[in-house]
Amino acid sequence: MEIMRLVVTGTVGAGKSTFIRSISEIKVVDTDTRATDETALLKPRTTVAFDFGRLQFGPDMVLHLHGTPGQSRFDFMWDMLIRKAHAYILLVGAHRPREFRQAHKIVNFMEERVHIPMVIGLTHTDCPGAWSVEDVYIAIGYLNKFHRPPMIKVDPTQRESVAEAMITLIQHLILNYAA
Ligand SMILES: Nc1nc2c(ncn2[C@@H]2O[C@H](COP(=O)(O)OP(=O)(O)OP(=O)(O)O)[C@@H](O)[C@H]2O)c(=O)[nH]1
Ligand SMILES: [Mg+2]
Structure with missing residues (x-):
């Protein structure tokens, strides 16, 4: 049985814990506090x-999902979790432009430590004031259209939507391994 460790990171309130709760087949271990x-x-x-969830993916693969805290004062957890990851998804709330700088900071933090496949999951696209995919790319620093990670809209409260995002991440991972 192969274990694939995936990290779910992103800004405060983007939906990381909800994302893992929606898809995990075990009761999620979380450390949510007031x-x-x-x-x-x-x-x-x-x-x-952190959050921890698990998902059987095909007969031979199990996914371990590790969610990070959003707040940067817990960045020692980002460090611990990302160093063991095979790939990660960065969740960004489309409705909170003030957090886009923080999203950029998280990507820099991760890229200084690992070179692993990543995708961006844009959440809260149903909320008032939500930015478009193209505008969010630019706001978080991906100006070159040919040099960007995939970005997908995802609603962490919907299992189907989370499953789609996971499949995108795993396809990206497999393509990168094959390259
Ligand atoms: N309307 C809407 N609500 C969402 C969406 N994604 C997450 N939420 C809600 O946003 C709230 C925050 O979600 P959490 O999963 O706690 O966010 P988090 O990223 O784990 O936050 P921290 O651990 O504080 O960094 C919850 O009430 C979710 O139900 C979305 O796409 N649309
Ligand atoms: Mg959380």
Whole structure:
């Protein structure tokens, strides 16, 4: 049985914990705690260490899903989780442009440590003020159309949508391995 370790990272409240809860076949181990800092203005609970979920993918492969906290004060967890990952998805809330800088910062953090396949999952596209895929690419620093990771819209609350995003990530991973 092959274990594929995938990291779900991204900005605060983008939907990382929800994403893993939607797809995991075991009850997710999470470390969500009542938010007491500025995050409390956005949401009542936040991840302080990690989320962990598991998904059987075909007869010979099992996916381990590791969700990171969104807040950068927990970036030692980003470091621990990304170093063991085979690929990652960066979730970005399309409705919170003020967080796009943070998304850029997370990508830089990861790229300084690993060179592994990644895709971007754009969440909250159903919310008022949501930015388009093209505008988000530019806002987080991907100006060159020919040199970008794939970006897909994903609704972490919908299992089907999360499954589609996972398939995109795994296809990207396989293509990269084959190259
Ligand atoms: N409408 C809508 N709500 C969403 C979407 N994605 C996530 N949510 C909601 O956003 C809220 C925050 O989701 P979480 O999964 O806690 O976010 P997180 O990325 O784990 O946040 P931190 O751990 O604090 O960084 C939850 O209430 C989700 O149900 C989306 O695409 N659309
Ligand atoms: Mg979380």
